[in-house]
Amino acid sequence: MSSSSPAFNHKKYRRSPVINKPNRRWPSQVIESAPRWCSVDLRDGNQALIEPMTVAQKQRLWKLLVKVGFKEIEIGFPSASQPDYDFCRWLIEENQIPDDVTIQVLVQAREALIERTFEALKGAKQAIVHVYNSTSPVQREKVFGMEREGIIEIARNGAQLLADHAAKHTGCKFSFEYSPESFSSTEIDFAIEICNAVIDVWRPTVDNKAIFNLPATVECATPNVFADQVETFCDGINNREAIVVSVHTHNDRGSAVAAGELALMAGADRVEGTLMGNGERTGNMDIVTMGMNMYSQGIDPRLDFANAEEIVRVVSECTQIEVHPRHPWVGDLVYTAFSGSHQDAIRKCLSQQTEGSHWDVAYLPIDPRDIGRDYQSVIRVNSQSGKGGVAYILEQEYGMAMPRWLQIEASRVVQAQAEKQSTEVSSQQIYDIVKAAFMDSEGGYQLAAYSLDRNNDSEAITASLEGPKGSKTIAGQGDGALSAFCHALQDSLGIELEIVHYDQHAIGQGTDAAAMAFVQLKINGERYNGISQNNDVLSANLNAILVCVNQAVSAGLSLTA
Ligand SMILES: CC(=O)SCCNC(=O)CCNC(=O)[C@H](O)C(C)(C)COP(=O)(O)OP(=O)(O)OC[C@H]1O[C@@H](n2cnc3c(N)ncnc32)[C@H](O)[C@@H]1OP(=O)(O)O
Numbered sequence: 265m266s267s268s269s270p271a272f273n274h275k276k277y278r279r280s281p282v283i284n285k286p287n288r289r290w291p292s293q294v295i296e297s298a299p300r301w302c303s304v305d306l307r308d309g310n311q312a313l314i315e316p317m318t319v320a321q322k323q324r325l326w327k328l329l330v331k332v333g334f335k336e337i338e339i340g341f342p343s344a345s346q347p348d349y350d351f352c353r354w355l356i357e358e359n360q361i362p363d364d365v366t367i368q369v370l371v372q373a374r375e376a377l378i379e380r381t382f383e384a385l386k387g388a389k390q391a392i393v394h395v396y397n398s399t400s401p402v403q404r405e406k407v408f409g410m411e412r413e414g415i416i417e418i419a420r421n422g423a424q425l426l427a428d429h430a431a432k433h434t435g436c437k438f439s440f441e442y443s444p445e446s447f448s449s450t451e452i453d454f455a456i457e458i459c460n461a462v463i464d465v466w467r468p469t470v471d472n473k474a475i476f477n478l479p480a481t482v483e484c485a486t487p488n489v490f491a492d493q494v495e496t497f498c499d500g501i502n503n504r505e506a507i508v509v510s511v512h513t514h515n516d517r518g519s520a521v522a523a524g525e526l527a528l529m530a531g532a533d534r535v536e537g538t539l540m541g542n543g544e545r546t547g548n549m550d551i552v553t554m555g556m557n558m559y560s561q562g563i564d565p566r567l568d569f570a571n572a573e574e575i576v577r578v579v580s581e582c583t584q585i586e587v588h589p590r591h592p593w594v595g596d597l598v599y600t601a602f603s604g605s606h607q608d609a610i611r612k613c614l615s616q617q618t619e620g621s622h623w624d625v626a627y628l629p630i631d632p633r634d635i636g637r638d639y640q641s642v643i644r645v646n647s648q649s650g651k652g653g654v655a656y657i658l659e660q661e662y663g664m665a666m667p668r669w670l671q672i673e674a675s676r677v678v679q680a681q682a683e684k685q686s687t688e689v690s691s692q693q694i695y696d697i698v699k700a701a702f703m704d705s706e707g708g709y710q711l712a713a714y715s716l717d718r719n720n721d722s723e724a725i726t727a728s729l730e731g732p733k734g735s736k737t738i739a740g741q742g743d744g745a746l747s748a749f750c751h752a753l754q755d756s757l758g759i760e761l762e763i764v765h766y767d768q769h770a771i772g773q774g775t776d777a778a779a780m781a782f783v784q785l786k787i788n789g790e791r792y793n794g795i796s797q798n799n800d801v802l803s804a805n806l807n808a809i810l811v812c813v814n815q816a817v818s819a820g821l822s823l824t825a
């Protein structure tokens with residue numbers, strides 16, 4: 265159905281051209297290893313900020329990029345602004361560039377800018393100088409007002425200027441990079457033609473390669489179209505073995521990572537992007553996402569994202585852009601399940617996951633601990649949650665391993681509270697709710713002391729209780745201590761009482777060990793649940809029975825005494 269709003273009119277747009285490529289090979293390729301990464305956080309990321317980074321912020325982000333393990337880092341556009349120039353000088357003069365890291369700088373194909381760029385690089389040991397000009401029809405016709413030949417001339421001229429300046433600045437090992445900006449919107453034959461013209465100027469060799477960077481400056485098609493373009497480029501470019509094919513995707517349609525991945529399958533060697541995808545408009549390709557995608561498939565990304573919290577903090581403080589809580593791999597909520605069936609599956613899988621085996625946990629594509637997360641935040645409870653979530657939290661945080669029959673009851677009371685408050689229920693709240701429902705006995709009968717006497721095949725118990733009307737001694741016999749206690753209660757209080765379920769487990773070890781007991785009783789036909797913790801196992805069980813009796817009294821049961 266068409267929109268009724270005249271402004272919202274899809275007929276204003278047309279489909280981006282596609283390449284007719286029936287013999288495409290990339291769909292059957294598999295990514296086997298990490299590409300050469302280049303971070304453009306300090307350049308493309310920076311040029312997209314409301315307030316571009318100060319030198320101090322760039323210094324902080326630079327240190328993070330080096331720590332994460334980037335070996336190629338585009339540090340800015342030194343001819344464009346004084347902070348970018350000063351930052352470049354700081355890196356070189358303060359000896360901040362590790363020997364295995366190469367800085368990269370961007371410049372337009374304009375003489376004055378190129379001259380200033382080489383000035384900024386004085387004293388560097390190695391550097392990539394990246395020159396670009398735009399090549400798409402709209403750029404040629406409307407921005408530059410030139411035919412194809414004129415645009416090629418800008419590229420050739422820029423390439424020549426780089427070669428000339430590099431020859432004058434001895435002492436630095438320069439590499440060159442050329443980007444036909446707006447590549448993905450450029451006719452593929454023209455993109456190849458202009459890059460071949462640049463190759464003719466630089467004459468790269470296998471030992472001295474040049475980088476040809478193919479940008480989806482504005483993402484305008486599905487990622488398979490970009491992959492077709494990259495594969496066609498790789499097949500058509502001259503001297504392929506002497507060039508590094510790099511890709512630089514943007515996220516206008518939300519597919520920058522997918523386009524980058526398909527481009528690798530299509531033959532690209534190198535990927536430019538930013539941490540968490542900061543960059544123009546909807547951002548550059550997110551290297552954290554692509555790297556973690558590889559990691560989760562058992563491929564070494566050759567970048568270290570173990571300290572995700574630090575990466576998120578430094579990037580968001582330097583860019584002044586928050587990271588979305590659902591950001592792939594590193595968002596605050598991406599390892600958290602609120603919904604019941606997810607919690608149930610995660611809890612079951614985690615309990616079967618053994619050290620050293622391949623990760624195999626439903627709903628958790630990686631082990632959150634790999635990137636510095638803990639299991640505590642994996643399961644959180646609100647009104648969408650189920651028994652698995654409540655059980656997980658009580659077990660993880662309070663050592664209370666509830667039997668299945670009680671999980672259902674506990675979940676019911678927690679869910680009721682979650683619905684009432686319409687917010688998340690914290691771990692402490694869950695414990696308090698469960699305690700109030702199944703552990704508290706205030707105002708009711710309390711166990712003061714007991715003694716047992718075993719003769720032949722039966723057990724006799726004498727117990728003194730503190731009750732609302734003072735102390736009381738009860739006595740009874742049974743097959744075991746619990747049934748003896750139940751008989752004693754039945755006789756002295758005049759009620760029908762039957763144990764439906766009981767379980768217990770130890771908490772802690774050695775002399776500090778305590779017992780946790782869980783009991784379900786049927787009292788005069790109604791079921792009640794009690795939990796109790798005590799250093800003495802039998803006391804824990806007897807108290808849990810008394811919790812049930814006290815609940816029945818609170819619910820209106822009348823006793824004979
Ligand atoms: C897709 C990308 O991310 S590309 C990188 C974009 N990044 C930036 O632009 C950030 C830094 N840039 C800047 O600060 C400024 O653009 C500067 C300082 C570099 C240059 O500023 P100005 O000289 O004022 O020029 P401006 O950027 O407006 O350039 C426009 C002129 O350069 C030409 N031009 C633009 N890009 C290029 C290029 N890559 N190569 C050659 N000429 C170019 C335009 O055709 C235009 O020419 P005209 O003046 O004859 O019409």
Ligand SMILES: CC(C)C(=O)C(=O)O
Pocket residue numbers: 308370396443445446477479480481482512514
């Ligand atoms: C300068 C180029 C590589 C760029 O950032 C783009 O086209 O997006």
Ligand SMILES: [Mg+2]
Pocket residue numbers: 308479481512514544548
């Ligand atoms: Mg870009």
